[in-house]
Every structure is written in structure tokens, then in C-alpha cells.
Amino acid sequence: MVDAYHGLAMVPIADAFNHAQDNSVHLQCDYDVCTSCGSLGECPHDAETLEDMDVLATPAGMEDPENTCEMVVNAVVAPGEEVFNTYGATLKNAELLVRYGFMLEANDNDILTWTIEEIWDAAGAVLADPREYCWDKEADYDENRNPLYMTADGALSCKLWLAIALATLKRQGTTIEVAHTRQLLTSMTRAQIQLERRQAVGRSEGDGVDNDAYEALDRLIRTIGELCTRRLDRISRIDVRQQGDHSPGVHSAMVGKYIDNLGTAQRRTQLAVTLALGEISIVESCVAGWDELMAIS
Numbered sequence: 001m002v003d004a005y006h007g008l009a010m011v012p013i014a015d016a017f018n019h020a021q022d023n024s025v026h027l028q029c030d031y032d033v034c035t036s037c038g039s040l041g042e043c044p045h046d047a048e049t050l051e052d053m054d055v056l057a058t059p060a061g062m063e064d065p066e067n068t069c070e071m072v073v074n075a076v077v078a079p080g081e082e083v084f085n086t087y088g089a090t091l092k093n094a095e096l097l098v099r100y101g102f103m104l105e106a107n108d109n110d111i112l113t114w115t116i117e118e119i120w121d122a123a124g125a126v127l128a129d130p131r132e133y134c135w136d137k138e139a140d141y142d143e144n145r146n147p148l149y150m151t152a153d154g155a156l157s158c159k160l161w162l163a164i165a166l167a168t169l170k171r172q173g174t175t176i177e178v179a180h181t182r183q184l185l186t187s188m189t190r191a192q193i194q195l196e197r198r199q200a201v202g203r204s205e206g207d208g209v210d211n212d213a214y215e216a217l218d219r220l221i222r223t224i225g226e227l228c229t230r231r232l233d234r235i236s237r238i239d240v241r242q243q244g245d246h247s248p249g250v251h252s253a254m255v256g257k258y259i260d261n262l263g264t265a266q267r268r269t270q271l272a273v274t275l276a277l278g279e280i281s282i283v284e285s286c287v288a289g290w291d292e293l294m295a296i297s
Helices: 093-100 117-121 158-171 179-201 210-235 252-263 264-295
Strands: 023-027 069-075 109-112 149-150
Touching: 023 179, 093 264, 109 264, 117 158, 117 210, 149 264, 158 179, 158 210, 179 264, 210 264, 252 264
Parallel strands: none
Antiparallel strands: 023 069, 109 149
């Protein structure tokens, strides 16, 4: 985004530097300019009436300087070192691919998101209007930061975990008081921590957590698995099976073989399928991690 007048634009020469998350330079400009002419200073468009326009006329020799953007260095660049720019600090690989035709090998911004409706549906909750249970309706979230997300490492955001936990409690079909719900959520958190510790040390430890919390955690884990299965089913609508392969669904090994068989002339297809492979790998990693935890519960 250049400024309020030019909007989203490609600045000449700026794309001479490749994009990287750990960039050494960045573009800098004044965003708050006149949306009608791009002027940084006072201009006729600031006048509220026609009579004011004569007052705001630009004096001779006081014209706005030529529109420019500055390329600012973030850190010292050693001689011979490649200079990297940033095309957007929060851009995911899907956005980089669509806008610029490339992806990063590893992108920390890559996440998978779910909606409240998808979570309630996966949990089997019957709600008159699931949107009533959304939180922070007025919060100004970044467009790339849906709070219900899974990271590239297969880890759930706190709010995604909480949404799934609340959905699984609602699935029981009983109304639970707020205080009891808070207490049960706390117990579920402790139960998960105990399972993770047990998984790490390889033995059972006394935890003092009641069975209700473990049962609720078990339902939460199963709901996470259901969400992941549905996401894989959605990705599998793109058929990448080799001839004679009739196995159900799509898995990462299958997609990897498909990419290997694509010719170099199909570069865009390779990148698009590689993006799908990344999503599949994230989901599979998540499922494997929770399955291991569930096995010792």
C-alpha cells in the first residue's frame, strides 16, 4: 500500500530486490495524502466551499515536490550480500503466489483458519444461531489474522482451542453455568498439560484432575480430528491420483508424487499444488500430534 491516493501499487525499482521475511530494506512513504490529487501539503481539495479555494491556492514556488518513496535500510548490509525487500510482512504464501507469482520455502505467516460455524458443526452442536457465541465482535482484527487458526507447526491458537472446547461442552445438550464452565475449562487445560508431561517423561503422574475433565478433553481431541478430516476432504476435491490409484482421499505422499510428475513448463501448477501440499502437511502433523496424546489418555 503506497499511500491514500495511489493505493496498492507496484513501485518501479522496488521489485528489483527479492522478498524475504527477514528483509534488509523496506519502502517508506507518507500515507496520509489527499485522496484526490496525492498532495502531501494543503491543496484545493481541502476547501469546504468554492470561496475557500482562492485562499488555498498554492503560492508561486511552493509546489509539492515530486511524488517519491524512500528505500530505507533496516540493518547494515555487507559488501556482496544480497539485499532483500519486503512485499508485506504478514503475507502468506497463498497471497504471495496470487500477487507476485512466487512462494517462500518456509513462511511463518502460513496458517489454516476455521469459522465458528465450522467448529460448531464439527462438534455436532445444535445452535439456533452459532454467531451469537462469537467473541470480540467489535475487535479490529487484521485481515490475515482470523483468531481461530492453526499454525504451520500444527499448533492451535488459544481462541481456536477455546471455541472447540465450548462447542464440545455444548454438544452434551445440557446448559452449564458460567462458573462451572470456567472451572471445567481450567480442568481440561490441566488435564492436557498432564497428558503432555506424561507423554514427555513416559510415565503416569498423579494430577488430581477429575474424570469429567478427561472426558471433555477426549471429546475436544475428537472434534479437532473431525475438523482436520473435513479440511482434508475439501482439499481432496482436486484429484491428484495416479492412473490405477483408487485409494480414498488425498495424503501428502500422493500430492508429492503428483508434483514430481509435473513438467517444468507447468510452473504455476507446481506452485499451486505445492501450496495445497503445505496445507495437507500442516493438517497431518496436527492429527498425528493429537492422536499420540489421545493414545495415552
